[in-house]
Amino acid sequence: MKRTPKDTEASARVVSRRGLILGGGMAAFSAVLTARMRYMQVEQADQFRLLADENRINIRLVPPSRGLIFDRAGVILADNEQNYRVVLVREDAGNVEDVLARLQKIIKLPEEELEKVKEEIDRRSPFVPVTVADRLSWKAFSEIAVNAPALPGVTPEVGQSRIYPLDEDFAHIVGYVGPVSDYDLTEGYLADDDDPLLQIPKFQVGKTGVEAKREHDLRGQAGTRRIEVNAQGRVMRELDRVEGRSGQDIRLTVDSALQNYLQVRLGDESASAVVMNVETGDLLAIGSAPSFDPNKFVRGISVADYRALLEDDHRPLANxxxxxxxxxxxxxxxxxxxxxxxxxxxxxxxxxxxxxxxxxxxxxxxxxxxxxxxxxxxxxxxxxxxxxxxxxxxxxxxxxxxxxxxxxxxxxxxxxxxxxxxxxxxxxxxxxxxxxxxxxxxxxxxxxxxxxxxxxxxxxxxxxxxxxxxxxxxxxxPRLVRSIExxxxxxxxxxxxxxxxxxxxxxxxxxxxxxxxxxxxxxxxxxxxxxxxxxxxxxxxxxxxxxxxxxxxxxxxxxxxxxxxxxxxxxxxxxxxxxxxxxxxxxxxxxxxxxxxxxxxxxxxxxxxxxxxxxLEAYPTSQRGTIRTRQKDLPLRDPSSFTEGRSRA
Missing domain, CATH: 3.40.710.10 (DD-peptidase/beta-lactamase superfamily)
Known part of the structure; x- marks a missing residue:
């Protein structure tokens, strides 16, 4: 049937009205979408950029170099040496068991040590690096670095560890360092210390002697580094680094050569001796015999060695x-x-x-x-x-x-x-x-x-x-610390x-x-x-x-x-x-x-x-033969072993 002009006009009015409504709706939607996009891209840009960075950037602490300890003449008593180690971050590793199994094919860890590492990983926050092994050889360290793509969350690092060049001579004075323990943090002298460095597994702190009593001077302050990681948690590059503050160097009043003589002269006796300047109070030597090698404690003393020290009736661990x-x-x-x-x-x-x-x-x-x-x-x-x-x-x-x-x-x-x-x-x-x-x-x-x-x-x-x-x-x-810096x-x-x-x-x-x-x-x-x-x-x-x-x-x-x-x-x-x-x-x-x-x-x-x-003329004539023999037989250190270090100050 043929439409009348009136019907055509009415139909046109309806179509126009619908078009306007539809177009208006689309325009409104576009305006809302545009406003939302502007809000997200402009006003919330920093927040979304941060979220994106957190997916690809990690911030890690950089342990500071521990302060050195010297004798009165600058002979180094406690030094730092390079330490090759490997750490694992749980949140980057994914399947920890699988990663550790692959790592075991490169470096053989004793089963007992491996269980301790797993316990440590479970105890720590997912983002905290846990030391899996340290004191690695260069060969083992290189092999881990080469196989890094197959070891997500695993990072080979070059750190520092303590070493005591004069070992037994200063064991009771300088003391030694060891990994921070739960006891140190809950009941020991670090219980009130909130330094984040102490949360790093196996971070070395003073356990005895000057190392413990001057811990805060020697420790220093942590630095930070930002690293970029890929989807598998593999470190791609270091973006920037903020260096921390090295620990302060400490100079003691003791004389290394005299301390060595004192320890050797006490010999196998269960004995002690103190030499003091009567004018200043400086302790020039302060020894206890028998002594022990503090380096064994830093590296991890064996059960047999530790039992031998404890069971010795001459009490070598006691100062x-x-x-x-x-x-x-x-x-x-x-x-x-x-x-x-x-x-x-x-x-x-x-x-x-x-x-x-x-x-x-x-x-x-x-x-x-x-x-x-x-x-x-x-x-x-x-x-x-x-x-x-x-x-x-x-x-x-x-x-x-x-x-x-x-x-x-x-x-x-x-x-x-x-x-x-x-x-x-x-x-x-x-x-x-x-x-x-x-x-x-x-x-x-x-x-x-x-x-x-x-x-x-x-x-x-x-x-x-x-x-x-x-x-x-x-x-x-009495005075043992001559100066700090x-x-x-x-x-x-x-x-x-x-x-x-x-x-x-x-x-x-x-x-x-x-x-x-x-x-x-x-x-x-x-x-x-x-x-x-x-x-x-x-x-x-x-x-x-x-x-x-x-x-x-x-x-x-x-x-x-x-x-x-x-x-x-x-x-x-x-x-x-x-x-x-x-x-x-x-x-x-x-x-x-x-x-x-x-x-x-x-x-x-x-x-x-x-x-x-x-x-020999300082001794009575009748004793000089005995004294000559004693002087000859005393196993004193070679003077060249008293190496002078140089403070970083």
């Missing part, structure tokens, strides 16, 4: 010079004498009669000389180490003033040194015994304390401090609050101990003019001597099992007329101080004063 606490024996008699002189209860020329014992109630306190010394004044009492003389003056002055004098001389005080397990020793008081033993103080306790027995305990370090203070008349403090001069110590005349009497007694005809250490005298030594012997009992044993004769030390023999002690300073150095030596279960400890102290002091092997 006896600061950690050992021993009855000081007769080396304490200078303390008792000074307390009595300062309190005015005795005059230097006042004599005390020694019949071989002192009676107190029903008990006898015996002198080491069974038949006694007769009448003795102060200097001769020190010279011959008469026990009865010091029993008598100790009873008169009392324990409180003896302890006060001991602390004034540096005993019973924990000296602040950056080494592990520094003990405070024990200088007892009446209150101490009530609090710790729930008992009253007895006069017999005072008599025992007066000769350095009973409750009194001191360390070789404290004995060296005491000797330095007596020799110098100043309140010398820059030179640090020690302040002059203040004078001791002790009458100089009284100190001079003590020095005369100590000089007589070594140089008079009846001195207990005459066998260890120095005959070189201007270098004569003053000192005091000591013997501390580790067992009780019964009345029955005294009646039949006290058993000689050499006839007893090693662990039941007396400790041998000797303290000394030289030159006697112008003191420069103080030395203390303790030989565990060594017997008498005059036989075991004094000869070692003399040799160490002469080595220090001469700056090397002393001439």
């Amino acid at each position: 006896k010079s600061v950690q050992g606490a021993y009855p000081p024996g007769s080396t304490f008699k200078m303390v008792t004498a000074l307390a009595a002189l300062e309190d005015g209860v005795i005059e230097p020329d006042e004599e005390v009669y020694c019949p071989g014992y002192k009676e107190l109630g029903r008990r006898r306190f015996h002198c080491w000389k069974r038949w006694g010394h007769g009448d003795l004044a102060l200097v001769n009492a020190l010279e011959q180490s008469c026990d009865v003389y010091f029993y008598d003056i100790a009873e008169r002055v009392g324990i409180e003033k003896i302890t006060a004098m001991a602390r004034k001389l540096g005993l019973g005080i924990r000296h602040d040194l950056p080494v592990s397990a520094v003990v405070g020793g024990l200088t007892p008081t009446k209150a101490w015994k009530r609090e710790n033993r729930d008992a009253d103080w007895l006069i017999g306790d005072t008599l025992n304390a007066g000769i350095g027995q009973g409750f009194v305990l001191t360390s070789p370090l404290q004995l060296a401090v005491m000797t330095a203070r007596i020799a110098s008349g100043r309140q010398v403090e 820059a030179q640090d001069e020690a302040p002059a110590p203040p004078p001791l609050d002790i009458n100089p005349a009284h100190l001079q009497f003590i020095r005369e007694g100590m000089y007589s101990v070594v140089n008079s005809g009846s001195g207990t250490a005459r066998g260890s005298r120095v005959v070189a003019e201007g270098l004569r030594m003053a000192g005091k012997t000591g013997t501390s009992q580790v067992r009780n001597i019964t009345a029955a044993e005294r009646a039949r004769g006290v058993t000689r030390n050499e006839d007893l099992p090693w662990e039941r023999r007396d400790h041998a002690l000797f303290v000394s300073y030289a030159p006697a007329d112008a003191p420069k150095l103080a030395c203390s030596v303790v030989v565990e279960h060594g017997g008498g101080g005059s036989l075991a400890a004094a000869p070692i102290a003399r040799d160490i002091l002469l080595q220090a004063l001469y700056g090397g092997t002393p001439p």
